[in-house]
Amino acid sequence: MKEKTLKVSGIKKTYRTQTGSKVVLRKIDLEIRRGQKIAILGRNGSGKSTLIRIIGGIEEPDAGIIIKEMSVSWPIGYNGGTQGSLSGLDNITFLSRVYGADHKMVLDFVADFSELGMALRDPLKTYSAGMRSRFNFALSMAFNFDCFLVDEGLAAGDFKFAEKCERAIKNKADSSLIMVSHSQQAIKDFCDTACVLENGRLVEFSNINDAINYYENT
Amino acid sequence: MTSSSLTIQLRVIKALYIREMISHFGRKNIGFLWMFIEPMMFSVGIAILWSLTLHSFGSIPPAGFALTGYSALVAWRNCVGRTSLAIQANLGLIYHQNITILDLAITRAIFEFTATTISLIFLTIIFAAFGLIHFPVNPLEALLGWFLLGWFYVGAGLIALFLNERSEIFHRVWHIVMYLTMPLTGAFSMVSWLPKNVQSLLLLSPMVNGVEILREGYFGASIDAKYSIPYLLTINLITLLIGLLLVKRIKKFVEVEG
Secondary structure, eight states, X not given: OOOOEEEEEEEEEEEXXXXXXXXXXXXXXXXXXXXXXXXXXXXXXXXXXXHHHXXXXXXXXXXXXXXXXXXXXXXXXXXXXXXXXXXXXXXXXXHHHHXXXXXXXXXXXXXXXXXXXXXXXXXXXXXXXXXXXXXXXXXXXXXXXXXXXXXXXXOOSSHHHHHHHHHHHHHOTTSEEEEEOSXXXXXXXXXXXXXXXXXXXXXXXXXXXXXXXXXXXO | OOOOHHHHHHHHHHHHHHHHHHHHHOSSTXXXXXXXXXXXXXXXXXXHHHHHTTOOXXXXXXXXXXXXXXXXXXXXXXXXXXXTTTTGGGGGGGGSTTOOHHHHHHHHHHHHHHHHHXXXXXXXXXXXXXXXXXXXXXXXXXXXXXXXXXXXXXXXXXXXXXXXXXXXXXXXXXXXXXXXXXXXXXXXXXXXXXXXXHHHHHTTSHHHHHHHHHHHHHHOGGGOOOOOHHHHHHHHHHHHHHHHHHHHHHGGGOOOOO
16 A cells, blocks of 8 residues: 655745735645654744645645645644633534544543643633643644644643653654754654755755754854 | 545534534523524514504514514524624634635524524414414425525625625625615515515515515415516525635635634
């Protein structure tokens, strides 16, 4: 059987701003195999998040296509994807339905992982920032996506929770990972290859240290 | 997690629909009973007012005239008004690639229409039980008229969503548009009660055609309903098609927060 991949080809994206149009992504080509963990490095405003959002299907590119043979998560790392007006439990039920997952399993996982206990009955908008990101992270880990999209590292919660997040991601050894981060440590910990996004193009490296060296010296 | 796209879409619309019910009616108090009580209070009130003003409705009982007219009016107002806000109310959900803008729009439009449908059926039974109206003479015809109306409202709702996303002006003028289109909803008069030259003009409105069918189904052929089903079908088809094409174009200029 042919191996499943996620293939991004010829992606272009231009934003219209007050001062004229700005080309963010010129021509992006990328292929991710099952189980591959890839980091994307780039300066602020280089288009990393835009690329993740396009792969995640939130934004549409101006040109190019994405062929998804794998199921892809929503971008993890923001508050996006959950609903503040609904309780934690209602959010869990809703997303279990949307992704066709077993509700009981998702609920058990989130309750155990997030350690939110009775707070799951309250609307998310009443949560503190830490609780909210714990909830969001736990929920995204509860689904068995083939490929996870992670934006801006795993800044969720305190030190202990951060370790737990690390373990959770490492447990998904069979899944692919596309990670955007400024933290070199996180990238070294999680990824096996890296690209640098500059001037709207991806420069690929087979070795992470090469990528980091390149990124720091340009 | 690999399912065909139709299965996914149906699953998503079902989930959105239930979610819509929860956030619309809440879990507390009498919750979703408001679905019936609000329109009930309104049409009962109108029926009383109209009976007092000795309005003449031909052979149609005032309560029945108010019920059919008000239901059509409310469905029109809610389908357009609430569907136009489908994206703003659900921005966070576009994060999930399974959930498309079309899913959000269709769910909202259908939710609003079914809510009014259930209240219409419920009130028909109540009004008939209290002897305010007779049970519909031809229920199937009434259903056909109502369904054709709903089809038009859903299509119009999709177009409203596009306009609302395209320009802030829509949000400011839609209340005015709702008032100005009130005569075009068919709620306030049967076509045959009006002068001939006004009749042909009003019959250009698909909603007038639909309400005439609905009322013929409720009160029988003696009320002299005027309508054209082929005309209504054509307009419905065109409206829905335009709506779908416009909604498909939205994604390109919506800004998702995050």
